[in-house]
Each structure stands twice: as C-alpha cells, then as structure tokens.
Amino acid sequence: MSSFHLPPTVSPLSVSESFTRTWSGIINSYSPAAIEFVGTFIIQLIFFWGPSAVYLSLEALFPKFSERHKIQPVPKQPTRAEVIHCLGLVVKNQILSTALHAAMIYVSTITGKSSFRIDASIPPVHEVVRDFIFSLAVREILFYYSHRILHHPRLYPKIHKVHHKFTAPVALAAQYAHPIEQIIANILPITIPPQLLHSHILTFWLFMAYELVETTTVHSGYDFFHNAAKKHDLHHEKFLIYFGALGVLDWLHGTDGSKMAAKRKAKTDAVSKEGKTE
Numbered sequence: 001m002s003s004f005h006l007p008p009t010v011s012p013l014s015v016s017e018s019f020t021r022t023w024s025g026i027i028n029s030y031s032p033a034a035i036e037f038v039g040t041f042i043i044q045l046i047f048f049w050g051p052s053a054v055y056l057s058l059e060a061l062f063p064k065f066s067e068r069h070k071i072q073p074v075p076k077q078p079t080r081a082e083v084i085h086c087l088g089l090v091v092k093n094q095i096l097s098t099a100l101h102a103a104m105i106y107v108s109t110i111t112g113k114s115s116f117r118i119d120a121s122i123p124p125v126h127e128v129v130r131d132f133i134f135s136l137a138v139r140e141i142l143f144y145y146s147h148r149i150l151h152h153p154r155l156y157p158k159i160h161k162v163h164h165k166f167t168a169p170v171a172l173a174a175q176y177a178h179p180i181e182q183i184i185a186n187i188l189p190i191t192i193p194p195q196l197l198h199s200h201i202l203t204f205w206l207f208m209a210y211e212l213v214e215t216t217t218v219h220s221g222y223d224f225f226h227n228a229a230k231k232h233d234l235h236h237e238k239f240l241i242y243f244g245a246l247g248v249l250d251w252l253h254g255t256d257g258s259k260m261a262a263k264r265k266a267k268t269d270a271v272s273k274e275g276k277t278e
C-alpha cells in the first residue's frame with residue numbers, strides 16, 4: 001500500500017506553524033504601535049499600489065488587450081498627463097492618511113487604549129469571518145451615506161467634484177479626492193468597523209487589503225471579474241446612480257441603475273401612450 005505525503009516544508013500545518021512563529025517573533029521584537037503603523041503602511045503599499053500598477057501598465061504593455069476590456073471607449077480615457085497629475089494628488093492623500101494614522105497611534109499610546117488587538121495569538125477563522133462580514137456591512141453603510149452626502153449640491157462643487165474629474169476612471173483615481181473626502185469616504189468607512197469590534201490587527205489588515213483591491217478594481221475601467229467595475233464606472237459616467245459598493249443600499253434607495261432605467265422607461269411609455277390616445 002502506498003500513501004502520498006506532502007513534503008513537510010509545504011504541508012498546511014507547517015505553513016501555519018511557521019506563520020505563527022514569525023508572527024510571535026514580530027510581537028516579541030516590536031512595540032504594538034510600531035507593528036500597527038508599519039504593517040498598515042505595508043498593506044497600503046502592496047494592495048493599493050500593486051493592483052494600480054498592474055491595471056495602469058496593461059494599457060502601456062498590451063494596448064490591444066486593454067482596449068478590448070475597457071468599459072468606456074478610448075477617446076474617453078484620461079491622457080497620460082492627467083494620470084500623472086492624478087498620481088501627485090494620490091501621493092499627497094496617502095501622506096495625509098499616514099500622518100493621521102501616526103497621530104491616532106500616538107494618542108492611543110498615551111491613553112493606553114489600542115484600537116486593535118495586537119498580540120501573539122492568531123485570530124480563529126470563525127472570528128475572522130464574523131469581523132470581516134460585519135466590517136463589510138458597516139463599511140457599505142458608512143460609504144453609501146457619506147458618498148450621497150458628498151453629492152449634495154452644496155458639498156459637491158467644493159469637495160466631491162474633484163473625485164469626479166475622471167468620468168472614465170483608472171485604478172489610481174480611487175484615491176484621487178479632496179482631502180476631506182479622503183478622510184470621510186475613503187479612510188473612515190474602512191477603519192471604523194474593525195475598531196468597533198476591537199478586531200485583531202491581522203483581521204483588520206485582511207479587510208483593508210480586500211477593500212484596497214476592490215476600490216482599485218472598481219476604478220480600473222476594465223470589465224474583469226464579471227464586470228465588477230461596471231457599477232462604479234457608471235457612477236463616474238452618469239453621477240447619480242450606484243453610490244454604494246455592494247448594491248444593497250442602492251437597491252433599497254432606488255439609486256440602482258437598472259431600477260432607474262426601468263422607471264424612466266415606464267415614464268416614457270406612459271407619455272407615448274397618452275400621446276396616442278389624445
């Protein structure tokens with residue numbers, strides 16, 4: 001009888017053991033404040049700039065492939081100069097985010113109250129799933145309503161108009177925003193939910209990584225992942241539809257694009273019917 005054994009170096013157990021060992025080594029070597037600050041910065045670096053670089057380079061390296069998968073036509077795409085200008089504001093916004101995070105960590109070291117659980121334990125799967133789903137739901141609520149408020153006629157020209165400069169967005173444009181919007185619609189909806197649960201820092205990083213990949217993808221302008229970018233792309237193109245990310249609140253408030261199109265069609269049909277009967 002023969003049996004197949006994975007080499008010990010790649011068995012799932014040894015991967016999890018070595019991860020646990022590495023993590024407890026980090027915990028023993030650095031302060032919670034340093035771990036939170038540097039770790040969050042690295043997550044931002046990998047999961048925002050990584051996908052942004054991939055999406056942006058597609059156009060330069062594979063122009064035909066890129067054109068085939070772009071949701072909006074080439075003439076609508078931003079120019080190279082606009083993308084470079086976008087890069088400048090995104091860097092400024094990330095400096096702002098990093099500075100605010102440093103200030104927040106400084107306050108929490110003074111008060112002795114950390115926003116996240118930072119210890120040698122690895123959070124159990126059920127806890128990660130629970131915190132992730134909760135964070136996803138609360139992020140949707142915070143993002144949807146802050147985004148709708150930013151579309152208020154008094155606030156839109158001063159703040160949110162900046163983000164809407166890109167009617168055909170690119171991945172980097174995810175954080176092309178007024179600093180106030182960067183704080184209330186981009187940073188807080190992602191950082192508040194895991195803090196409400198005092199989640200493990202590893203869970204927060206996982207959630208943050210997911211959200212950064214999601215936001216760069218929905219701004220990428222590409223039809224990848226079953227057209228995941230379509231709704232937010234339409235929001236950039238047509239303004240008053242699809243304010244949320246998951247779609248539940250858009251459905252609830254009637255800002256769902258297909259619902260609005262159906263309403264418009266019903267109105268047009270009623271008008272043309274009236275015209276015929278007159």
Ligand SMILES: [Zn+2]
Nearest residue numbers: 163174219232
């Ligand atoms: Zn956007």
Ligand SMILES: [Zn+2]
Nearest residue numbers: 147151160235
């Ligand atoms: Zn908007």
